[in-house]
Amino acid sequence: MAQRVNEVMTPVPVAVSPDTTLVTVSDLMRRHGIGDVLVVHEGRLRGLVTDRDIVVRAVAVQKDVGDTTVGDICSTNMVTVAPEEDADEAVRLMRRHAVRRLPVVDGDRPIGMVSIGDLAVQRDERSALADISAEPPNT
Incomplete structure (x- = not known):
């Protein structure tokens, strides 16, 4: 039986408003x-900012990370997936758009995040990517 996105996603993703500074995020x-x-305004998904975005779009071009906001650098052209979609559809979307994570939305309201690591665990919990994804983060 195929799993749905809402069965493999990380619920309640971390979200900030567009005026949040890069230092804070x-x-x-x-x-x-x-x-x-996720970048959210009035409950609606407006963008996605990644650690790579911060490095490439701010640090590398010497922007002041204390004054630059996520709204200034976040990706706004996002690929999203609905919670009731089949997890295989999330994989197809990631492949087609060459992305590693998809916001899970109910309409335009974010309810979760599904990553390539989440899907690796769902498909083969013994894979190298699943093992890496299951490890606690480096801090």
């Missing part, structure tokens, strides 16, 4: 052991 990532945070 970086600290949230560190404390939660994650590499991505």
